[in-house]
Each structure stands twice: as C-alpha cells, then as structure tokens.
Amino acid sequence: MSGWEGLLHGLSVAVTPENLLFALIGTIVGTLIGVLPGIGPALTIALLLPMTYGLEPASAFIMFAGIYYGAMYGGSTTAILLKTPGESGSVITAIDGNKMARKGRGAAALATAAIGSFVAGTIATLLLAFFAPWMVKVAIQLGAQDYFALMVVAFLTVSALVGSSPLRGLISMSLGLTVGIVGLDFQSGQQRLTFEQVSLLDGIDTVVLIVALFALGEVLYVAAHQVSSRFDVMQVKKGKNWMSREDWRRAWRPWLRGTSIGFPLGVIPAGGSEIPTFLSYTLERKLSKRPQEFGQGAIEGVAGPEAANNANAAGTLVPLLTLGIPTSATAAVILVAFQQYGIQPGPQLLDTQSALVWGLIASLLIANVILLGLNLPLIGLWVKILKIPKPYLFAGIMVFALLGTYAVNGSSFDVGVLLFFGVVGYLMRRFGFPVSPMIVGAILGPLAEVQLRRALDIAGGDIGTLVSTPFTIVVYLTLAVVLLGGFLLRRPKRHNTLAEADRDDEVPDVREPSDR
Amino acid sequence: MSTHPTTPEPSSAQSHDQRGVALGEWAVTVGLLAIGVVTLLDGLGQATSTSASGVGAGFMPKVVGVLLIALSVALGVQVARGKRGEADAAEGDVDVRNTRWVPLAVCVGAVLIFIAGVETLGYVIVSALAFWLTAWALGARSHLKSAAIAVVLSIVVYLVFTRALGISLAAGVLEGVL
Numbered sequence: 279m280s281g282w283e284g285l286l287h288g289l290s291v292a293v294t295p296e297n298l299l300f301a302l303i304g305t306i307v308g309t310l311i312g313v314l315p316g317i318g319p320a321l322t323i324a325l326l327l328p329m330t331y332g333l334e335p336a337s338a339f340i341m342f343a344g345i346y347y348g349a350m351y352g353g354s355t356t357a358i359l360l361k362t363p364g365e366s367g368s369v370i371t372a373i374d375g376n377k378m379a380r381k382g383r384g385a386a387a388l389a390t391a392a393i394g395s396f397v398a399g400t401i402a403t404l405l406l407a408f409f410a411p412w413m414v415k416v417a418i419q420l421g422a423q424d425y426f427a428l429m430v431v432a433f434l435t436v437s438a439l440v441g442s443s444p445l446r447g448l449i450s451m452s453l454g455l456t457v458g459i460v461g462l463d464f465q466s467g468q469q470r471l472t473f474e475q476v477s478l479l480d481g482i483d484t485v486v487l488i489v490a491l492f493a494l495g496e497v498l499y500v501a502a503h504q505v506s507s508r509f510d511v512m513q514v515k516k517g518k519n520w521m522s523r524e525d526w527r528r529a530w531r532p533w534l535r536g537t538s539i540g541f542p543l544g545v546i547p548a549g550g551s552e553i554p555t556f557l558s559y560t561l562e563r564k565l566s567k568r569p570q571e572f573g574q575g576a577i578e579g580v581a582g583p584e585a586a587n588n589a590n591a592a593g594t595l596v597p598l599l600t601l602g603i604p605t606s607a608t609a610a611v612i613l614v615a616f617q618q619y620g621i622q623p624g625p626q627l628l629d630t631q632s633a634l635v636w637g638l639i640a641s642l643l644i645a646n647v648i649l650l651g652l653n654l655p656l657i658g659l660w661v662k663i664l665k666i667p668k669p670y671l672f673a674g675i676m677v678f679a680l681l682g683t684y685a686v687n688g689s690s691f692d693v694g695v696l697l698f699f700g701v702v703g704y705l706m707r708r709f710g711f712p713v714s715p716m717i718v719g720a721i722l723g724p725l726a727e728v729q730l731r732r733a734l735d736i737a738g739g740d741i742g743t744l745v746s747t748p749f750t751i752v753v754y755l756t757l758a759v760v761l762l763g764g765f766l767l768r769r770p771k772r773h774n775t776l777a778e779a780d781r782d783d784e785v786p787d788v789r790e791p792s793d794r
Numbered sequence: 795m796s797t798h799p800t801t802p803e804p805s806s807a808q809s810h811d812q813r814g815v816a817l818g819e820w821a822v823t824v825g826l827l828a829i830g831v832v833t834l835l836d837g838l839g840q841a842t843s844t845s846a847s848g849v850g851a852g853f854m855p856k857v858v859g860v861l862l863i864a865l866s867v868a869l870g871v872q873v874a875r876g877k878r879g880e881a882d883a884a885e886g887d888v889d890v891r892n893t894r895w896v897p898l899a900v901c902v903g904a905v906l907i908f909i910a911g912v913e914t915l916g917y918v919i920v921s922a923l924a925f926w927l928t929a930w931a932l933g934a935r936s937h938l939k940s941a942a943i944a945v946v947l948s949i950v951v952y953l954v955f956t957r958a959l960g961i962s963l964a965a966g967v968l969e970g971v972l
Binding site: 328329331332443445446448449452453455456459463465466468470471494497498499500501502503504505507667668669670672673674676677680681684685688690693694696697700701704705707708709710711723727730731734735736737738739 | 818819822826829830832833836837840841843844845846847848849850851853854855858861862865866868869872878879880881888889890892893894895897898900901902904905906908909912913917921924925926928929930931932933934940943944947948951955959960961962963964
C-alpha cells in the first residue's frame with residue numbers, strides 16, 4: 279500500500295463520528311495533562327493508558343494520536359509561560375518563549391508555537407505516511423544481526439546524546455537493561471534476577487516503570503527541593519493581536535527549516551529531540567539579521583525549535599512503526615501501548631494491522647487540525663489550569679500515578695515496585711542521570727536480546743555474524759560518525775542552557791513570596 | 795518546615811552542601827557497583843545453554859553486569875576528580891543544595907499507606923489519604939480544602955473507573971456504600 283492509499287484508508291477509519299470524538303477527547307485530555315508543569319508527552323501517555331483499557335484497539339490508538347500531539351503542544355505552553363519545559367524537547371523553546379512572555383508578547387509566542395507545531399506536525403506526518411511503506415520494503419530484507427545493529431544505535435545515541443553527561447546517560451541505559459532482564463528467560467524459561475519472588479517472574483511492568491520514574495520521581499524531587507510552593511505564571515494579555523504581519527514574516531521560514539531538521543533526525547535514531555531543537559536554534563541565530571535578539575525574546579527562537587520538536591516527534595514514529603524500535607522515551611511508551619494490545623510493531627505491522635496503523639497516522643493529521651482550532655481560542659483556559667495551586671497539582675499527579683499503577687493488574691505489589699523505582703527516579707534527577715535512556719533500555723533491551731541470540735543461533739555462535747552484512751557495517755560506521763558529531767556539536771555550549779538564559783535576565787524577578 | 799529558609803545563601807550552604815553531594819555521589823556509585831555485581835553473579839549462576847550458539851539466559855546478565863561495573867568504576871573516577879552530576883533543571887524552581895527530608899518522607903509514606911491499605915480499606919480511602927498527604931508535603935496549608943478535594947477526586951475516579959470504564963478498583967470497607 280502506498281502512502282496515498284494508506285492515508286485515504288486511514289482517513290476512512292478515523293473519520294467516523296465515534297472515532298472523531300475519540301480524537302477530540304484525546305487532544306483535549308492530552309493538552310490538559312500535557313499543560314501541567316513537569317508532565318511531558320511520555321508521562322501523559324503512560325498515565326492515560328488505563329483510560330483506554332476498555333476500548334477497541336483502533337479507537338484507543340486514535341485517542342493516543344490526539345493525546346500524543348496534545349501533550350506535545352501542552353509542553354510548549356508551560357515552557358513559554360512558566361519556563362518549566364518538563365521535557366528536553368521544549369527546553370530551547372523556554373529560553374526565548376519565556377522572554378517574549380515577560381515582555382508581554384506571550385500571546386504571540388504561544389501562537390507561533392501552535393502554528394509552528396501545526397505546520398511541522400502536518401508536513402512531518404505526511405512524510406511519515408510516505409516514508410513508512412518505503413521503510414517497510416527495506417525492513418523486510420533485514421536479518422537479526424541488522425536489527426541488532428539498529429538497536430545498538432538506538433541504545434548508544436539515546437544514552438550518549440541525551441542529558442548533560444554521556445557517562446551518566448550510559449549508566450541510566452544500563453540500569454534499564456538490568457530492569458529488562460528481570461523475569462523468565464524467553465528461550466529457556468530460566469529465572470533471572472527474580473530473587474525467588476513469584477511476582478517478578480513476569481518481569482517488571484513497563485507502564486509501572488515509566489510512571490514511577492517520571493511521575494513519582496518527579497513528585498519526590500519537587501517535594502524535597504522546591505523553592506516555592508507557587509508557580510510564577512506569566513499573564514497573557516487579553517485582546518492583543520496574536521501575531522503581527524511582521525511576526526508571520528519572521529516565523530514562516532524558521533517553521534519550515536525546523537521541520538526539515540526535526541524529521542530526518544527523528545527517523546534516524548539520533549537521541550531524542552534535544553539535538554534537533556538545539557540545531558534549529560543555532561541555525562536561526564546564524565541566519566538572523568538580528569542575532570543579538572536571541573535569548574531576549576526572538577520569535578525565530580520559538581518558531582524554529584518548536585517546529586523541529588514536533589517534526590522530530592513524528593519522525594520517531596517511522597522506526598517505531600516499521601522496525602519496532604523506539605528511539606525516544608515517548609516512542610517507547612507508545613510501543614508499550616501497542617504491546618498492551620498484544621501487537622508487536624515491526625515490518626509486518628502495516629500489513630497485519632493496516633487499519634490500526636493508518637488510522638493512527640490519519641488521526642495524527644486530524645489531531646493537528648483539532649489542536650490548532652482548539653488552542654488558539656482556548657489558550658486562556660489552559661492558562662487557568664496553570665493556576666491550580668502547585669501542592670494540589672502534584673498531589674493529583676501522585677493520585678494518578680498510584681491509580682495508573684494499581685489499575686494495570688490490580689496488585690499492590692506493583693505499587694511497591696512503583697515506590698522502589700520512584701525513589702530511583704528521584705535519585706536520578708538529584709544526581710543528574712537522564713531518565714529517558716533507562717526507559718528505552720528497559721523496553722528495547724529484551725527485544726535486542728532476542729535479535730542478538732537469534733543471530734548467534736543462526737550462525738552457530740560465531741560472533742563475526744554481527745558485522746557480516748554490508749548493512750551492519752554501514753550502520754556501525756554511521757553510528758561512530760553520529761556519536762562523534764554529536765559530541766563535537768554539544769562541546770561549545772552544553773551547560774545548562776536555562777540557567778544561562780537566567781543569568782542575563784535583566785527583567786527583575788517578580789515572583790510572589792512563598793505562602794509558607 | 796515553615797521555619798525552613800526557602801532560598802539559602804549560596805556561600806554559607808556551599809561547603810556543607812558539597813560534602814553532602816560528594817557523599818551522595820559516592821553512595822550512588824557504590825549502589826551502581828552493587829547492582830552490577832548482583833547482575834553479573836546472576837548471569838554466572840545460570841545453567842549452561844543448550845541452544846545452537848551456546849549463548850543462553852546467562853549471557854545478557856553477564857554482559858550488562860560487566861558493563862555496569864565498568865561504568866560505575868568510571869563514575870567513581872569522575873567523582874574522585876570532583877566532577878558532579880548536574881541536577882535536573884528542566885523542572886525549574888528547584889534548589890538541590892537543600893533537601894527537605896520531612897516532605898520527602900511524607901510522600902513516601904503516602905505510597906506505603908496506599909500499599910498497606912488498598913485491599914482492606916479500599917481504593918477511595920487510601921487514594922484520598924495519598925492526595926491529602928502529598929498536598930500537605932508540597933506546602934498546602936488549607937487542610938480542610940485539601941481534604942475535600944481529596945475525597946471528591948478519589949470518589950470521582952473510583953466511579954469513573956468502575957462504572958464507566960469497567961476497570962475494577964478495590965472497594966474495601968466501603969463495599970456496598972459506593
């Protein structure tokens with residue numbers, strides 16, 4: 279099935295009154311949860327997974343499409359109005375977006391982000407539709423060793439390029455691999471790292487792991503280290519023009535350039551959305567006639583990275599849907615969502631579950647349109663949500679973390695696992711270990727082990743089989759280049775972009791005193 | 795907690811803090827080393843594989859165990875040279891130089907109460923307790939308002955999940971009431 283046929287097929291699945299309603303609910307709930315500070319897209323999907331347990335798979339994935347893009351959009355709102363990005367992809371948006379909000383141009387910043395997300399999301403989703411069938415043709419010719427090579431790439435790029443320290447990223451990934459080992463061996467049924475616990479035989483539930491690391495870890499981190507129990511929310515002035523003609527003129531090129539950076543870097547596993555957003559920001563500053571405005575509220579600094587972030591998110595769906603390889607925490611959560619329905623993404627997915635996959639892709643387009651229609655007029659409502667007092671917000675996150683964990687299997691043992699990994703998540707935040715590599719390691723680790731042992735079994739134990747095909751050699755060489763390139767790219771300016779933006783902050787801090 | 799300085803002077807907190815962080819970094823390093831050793835031992839303890847390649851259940855734990863041991867040694871070297879991890883700044887508004895142990899313990903306690911009581915007391919009661927305790931730990935001072943929100947939220951969640959979504963949550967002592 280070509281891209282066009284697939285899209286039309288998908289639209290026929292998605293455009294029914296019932297499924298449109300699911301898409302609408304998904305975008306609203308996704309934005310609602312995503313707009314909450316500290317909750318990124320991965321956690322939003324993990325927390326909302328229980329909601330879909332009672333649904334048909336097709337409807338559930340249509341809802342996921344809405345949740346995914348809604349959460350992406352919500353993240354940029356908190357980045358702009360609160361300077362609390364909640365996920366690495368919005369960190370760059372927070373620099374100039376928050377400056378614009380401080381100068382009373384919050385509405386323009388939000389509109390730039392919304393329209394940029396729409397433009398990038400639409401183009402990237404169309405590219406996804408045309409790229410996926412082509413990718414499948416390549417994928418079906420790959421052997422176990424080729425898959426293993428791709429997974430090694432995903433492991434190393436995600437862990438070495440995310441966060442501030444490659445070593446800490448690798449440690450985080452190795453912890454994830456360790457978690458992935460727990461349970462019965464898939465081949466021999468031998469118990470591994472189960473410590474005689476019957477409840478651990480099935481391994482550690484990935485939904486529980488995600489909720490623990492992201493949600494509970496976050497609650498504990500904020501409880502232990504918050505400076506103030508209030509948020510410092512920027513106001514959006516009523517009645518202001520969203521974007522002036524000048525703004526449009528300055529923003530449209532960055533939108534398109536951001537898209538063209540974000541999508542390819544999502545397709546090849548290049549370590550999440552941190553690098554594309556950073557690249558887009560650097561590029562816009564270089565191309566701008568007013569580079570001095572960057573860091574002081576330049577609209578290009580919001581438009582480019584926001585587009586790159588959204589295009590990147592759509593790009594990561596290509597390896598996920600066609601190869602079954604998640605290259606970001608969010609993609610890993612979507613993989614888990616597939617697994618909950620007994621579906622393993624891979625080259626056969628587009629054939630065996632074509633209604634589901636194309637429905638999902640078509641729903642991404644629909645969700646984009648809904649979001650644009652929803653967000654420009656309703657921004658005042660989302661801002662009100664940010665006014666929920668911080669203690670209630672985090673208490674709410676706690677309740678939903680407990681609920682999400684308990685509802686998976688109705689077992690209080692899982693809640694104990696939640697607590698254990700929640701403490702791990704707290705320690706990781708506290709000591710600067712990025713969380714995403716651990717999630718990717720835990721979910722991708724077992725899949726990689728299957729491919730590795732399959733490849734070795736076929737070759738009778740000859741380890742040389744891992745580099746025996748041209749594909750594997752190309753992949754490993756590319757990996758070396760990407761790692762080296764990523765390392766060089768982040769060299770000049772990798773220290774705490776947000777803190778740096780703070781330092782040259784000439785606007786006095788008007789934060790209200792704490793009410794404690 | 796109310797007497798706690800929320801924004802400590804960097805200079806006075808610095809010396810005390812760096813010792814604390816170094817200790818914490820060492821504890822994390824040792825913990826990682828321990829996990830690596832346990833994983834490696836688990837791999838070594840697996841029965842020999844009868845598969846075609848001779849690579850079996852023990853292979854992955856051995857590889858990951860050795861990897862973790864090597865990485866934790868590398869981390870130890872970094873810590874010894876005084877290189878610290880950068881605490882997560884993406885959340886904003888946090889100061890890691892100061893750990894508020896009481897709120898942290900209250901949040902952990904909320905989860906423990908949930909685990910201990912969910913089957914007997916039922917979902918609604920432990921969930922409401924968890925909300926109230928967390929809100930208190932995060933600085934909510936209007937206890938009655940917190941309690942009201944906690945109870946309403948938990949009941950709504952319970953009804954939506956059990957009635958509308960068909961997912962069962964423990965009723966506990968409120969069996970028959972809700």
